[in-house]
Amino acid sequence: MVYYDELGEEERAYLVSQRIALSRRVGEFTGLVPELRAEGVAMVDPEDQLTDVRMPEQGTDGHITLLVATRLADAAARGERPPARLELIRHIRVQAAAHAAHWRKTALEPAALADLVDQALARLEALNLITRGAGADGEPAILARPAISRYALAEPTIRKAKTRA
Numbered sequence: 001m002v003y004y005d006e007l008g009e010e011e012r013a014y015l016v017s018q019r020i021a022l023s024r025r026v027g028e029f030t031g032l033v034p035e036l037r038a039e040g041v042a043m044v045d046p047e048d049q050l051t052d053v054r055m056p057e058q059g060t061d062g063h064i065t066l067l068v069a070t071r072l073a074d075a076a077a078r079g080e081r082p083p084a085r086l087e088l089i090r091h092i093r094v095q096a097a098a099h100a101a102h103w104r105k106t107a108l109e110p111a112a113l114a115d116l117v118d119q120a121l122a123r124l125e126a127l128n129l130i131t132r133g134a135g136a137d138g139e140p141a142i143l144a145r146p147a148i149s150r151y152a153l154a155e156p157t158i159r160k161a162k163t164r165a
Contacts, residue, residue: 001128001147003040015041039146053126060103065120066151067095069129073152076144082130085140089117124148 004012015022019041023034030050032043045051057065071091075082083091092113096103106112121142124130129148133141 001040001042001145003128003145003147005039037147042147053123057123060107061116061119063099063103064092064095064107064116065123067092068117068120069124069148069151070153072124072130072142072144073148073150076149077152082142082144085117085121085142088121088142089114092117 002015004016007015019036023036023041023043026032026043027034030043031045031047032050033046035042035044068088068091071088072082093110096108096113100108107116121130121132125132129145129151131143131145133143
């Protein structure tokens with residue numbers, strides 16, 4: 001993912017003016033599928049061949065990463081500040097009770113949950129879905145990047161059944 005806000009003014013202007021042609025060419029040569037977004041350009045690997053960092057990924061680690069991403073995306077969708085690392089650990093501890101039957105046993109240990117959340121944050125950062133830095137209070141801060149919104153849970157909609165006249 002290339003975010004426009006990470007580019008200089010000239011680079012951004014060039015990419016915006018050429019994004020369709022550039023992404024089409026990259027797609028033709030690599031097999032990647034362009035995703036032109038308001039915040040930038042992503043090239044999606046439908047075959048999952050060109051990366052060593054996958055999202056989503058199977059197994060306990062992948063599931064926890066998806067749960068962390070969803071929590072961050074939901075907070076962003078509501079306009080809330082991203083949850084801090086300790087809040088995410090508490091969230092995953094609650095989720096562990098619901099998913100214990102599907103997770104490996106060692107993941108349920110208290111120290112393991114913190115490590116798994118840290119690994120999830122590292123994966124999300126590697127995928128440019130979050131950035132981490134120092135918060136105003138000196139504590140580590142997590143900033144959700146716009147592309148994480150694809151992991152937000154949508155509110156369910158109930159459609160009325162069509163009636164025949």
